[in-house]
Amino acid sequence: EVMALTRNDSCVIEKTGVYEDYRGGPHAALVVNDDIDLRMFPRHWTFAFAVEKSLSDGGLRRSVQVFDAAGDAVHKIFLTIASVTEEWPNLVQDLRLEPQGSPLALIAREPTEAAKGDVAKADQLRAEWDKITDTHQFLQMVRKLKMNRFGA
Numbered sequence: 139e140v141m142a143l144t145r146n147d148s149c150v151i152e153k154t155g156v157y158e159d160y161r162g163g164p165h166a167a168l169v170v171n172d173d174i175d176l177r178m179f180p181r182h183w184t185f186a187f188a189v190e191k192s193l194s195d196g197g198l199r200r201s202v203q204v205f206d207a208a209g210d211a212v213h214k215i216f217l218t219i220a221s222v223t224e225e226w227p228n229l230v231q232d233l234r235l236e237p238q239g240s241p242l243a244l245i246a247r248e249p250t251e252a253a254k255g256d257v258a259k260a261d262q263l264r265a266e267w268d269k270i271t272d273t274h275q276f277l278q279m280v281r282k283l284k285m286n287r288f289g290a
Contacts, residue, residue: 255289
């Protein structure tokens with residue numbers, strides 16, 4: 139069991155559970171179960187670090203922290219009290235890439251696309267929104283309306 143953390147300026151999502159039922163693919167990877175429901179886009183995962191932080195109570199917080207090419211945090215996975223900590227060294231060794239210690243080569247962040255909406259389609263957008271049964275239908279819906287997520 140671990141705690142999955144995804145955060146941006148608008149929200150913090152924390153889910154505790156097991157990364158099971160993993161499905162990889164050329165575009166996206168999925169972990170979908172009762173506790174953790176993630177759609178990941180590994181092509182954006184450029185750097186990952188195994189982090190061990192000493193705590194004031196003498197404990198140790200262990201995590202895997204993933205960043206994009208611009209150095210922005212993408213996803214973090216924290217061990218919990220229920221995690222099998224004896225497996226931590228094996229995980230770190232299995233995922234470790236050589237060489238270690240080289241400076242990171244960050245690239246400029248891609249600019250955010252401009253909002254593309256249509257006020258005349260507001261009622262249609264609301265009607266389509268009411269039909270959504272899964273959050274992953276959103277992008278298909280806005281494309282059909284010739285909008286993007288910012289414009290919608």
